[in-house]
Amino acid sequence: MTDDSTLSVPDSVVPTWVVRTLGLARREVLRVTRRAKNTVLPPIVTNGLYITVFGVILGARIGETQGVPYLQFVLPGLIALGAISQSFQNAAFSLFHSRWEGYVEVMIAAPISSAEGIVSYLLGSAVRGLLVGGAVFALGYLFTGTPVRHPALLIAFVVVVVLLFGGLGLVGGMWADDFDQLTVFNQFLIRPLVFFGGVFYPLADLPGIARTVSYLNPIVYIVNGIRFSLTGISSVPPLTSLAVLVGATVLVVGLDVWLFERGFGLTE
Amino acid sequence: MTNTPAIEAEGLVKRYDGVRALDGLTLSVDRGEFFGLLGPNGAGKTTFIETLVGLVEPTAGQAAVFGNDVETEQQAVRNHVSVAPQEFNVDRFFPIQEVLEHAARIHGVRASDARERAAEALESVGLAAKGDRKFRALSGGMKRRFLLARALVSDPDLLILDEPTAGVDVEIRRDIWNVVQRLNDDGMTVLLTTHYIEEAERLCDRVCVVDGGQTVVVDTPGQLRRRGTDTIRAEIDGERVHANRLRAVDGVDDVAVTSDGVTVRAERAESVLAAVVTAVSRQGRTVETLEVDRASLEDAFVDLTGPGADGSGGPESDETTTSQPSERSRQSSTTEQ
Incomplete structure (x- = not known):
């Protein structure tokens, strides 16, 4: 249980739009932290198993990849996997649930703007993605003990990633008509992209055409960016990766605002 | 500004797949008025409410709340309005006190005030002792009262009540009536949709009978009764x-x-x-x-909306007389001779 008082920001001097945004954001963050055993713990356990099996047990047989132990090579992808899937799922589920139960109408009928609403949902998603990503990193660090090469870059990548996939989660939350459809994005889009995004293998191992196609996969930039931040190795220049991801995030959040303004999935 | 009606709708039309939920609805609600929307199921009452708060986009026509267009000035409209809906659309994850705090804050109420406002709203509907409960743990009557509390927590100028006493017992119905009557006495404009004729008679200054998405007649309950x-x-x-x-x-x-x-x-x-x-x-x-x-309002209502009603319901009156809460709908007197 989180101390809720720490989530209340003194707002006697802040503008009203900030009050509205923080109000909704507080709700979204509490929804994550109050049920941490449902929202945060399961993905940490899952990724802990990935680290144990792929990193520790299989990694010992595989040896080094691109000059680093396999666990060190695979850890950035697992951090990305945790942050991506949880930020996406949080935004998608929370928005869809409010539609399903009908209380999204309370938000729509309030003076909170589309942009404020989106920022609030993204903050909730970011908290969940960062908690899981951070926990996976901490677990991996227990085994590798390797210091982070570029901590500022690591933070930048993870923050952009959780915002990008939180934004995509909002699209999913508006689009889905039932709970089954919510899983479609995760199972048939995000998960395949992650598995073909260079998490478990270096892009250099792929044949020419497959490697070229891989550059269309945004996960490649995420994994390589985080990998560079942690180990200093990457198949893609890190600043190029960051630029691609920031651009994608701007586009997706812009799409969220556009859809919210039009009431896509939210109003008649 | 002060003469601007609380609600002004002109020729509102909403079509859904060929069905006209609103078919040229026109009405005006004065500031401070207790205004009733009375109509059979599917008459367009809820669609009209949803149009006012931006949940439904009208196909044609115009509507304004306190002079703010519901399509182009939505945020200004939403600053003035709160809705207690017919459906139980509540976030069931949080205790109800917190649900109210969240509702207050997305209306721009600062954190320091939101908790106090939430407590006051619960108090006003007799749920002060239930603040730590979740919505699903409330009884049906408490749930209705909670929806009213949620609408009040933002201290709206216009309170919209969509069937606020549906499915509750007589005692709770009267409690809710007393609360909203007090609010109206204090100056809050109230728009009420209801199936209960007695409710409209008792509470409303004027009643708009709606049928087929159109305004059939607007009048005081007393004048409507005289049509029977x-x-x-x-x-x-x-x-x-x-x-x-x-x-x-x-x-x-x-x-x-x-x-x-x-x-x-x-x-x-x-x-x-x-x-x-x-x-x-x-x-x-x-x-x-x-x-x-x-003759009761119910008789007039049946005459105006039932089979055989010509759809126009007679000449439209827009009487602005404020009536007292009306007497019982059916008065009987027996005289021994």
């Missing part, structure tokens, strides 16, 4: 009276004679009562008991 027909029932001793002699009384619409009495229908019972008693006496009979059933 009164009934006089008399028990007569001795033999049957002659119906034709009663029909000849000016103002009598219909007469039915039974073995022990007579039933007379007239637009105004008081205008024909003496003449009816006289006509009975002239036939050598004595009126033993006399019962007058005043």
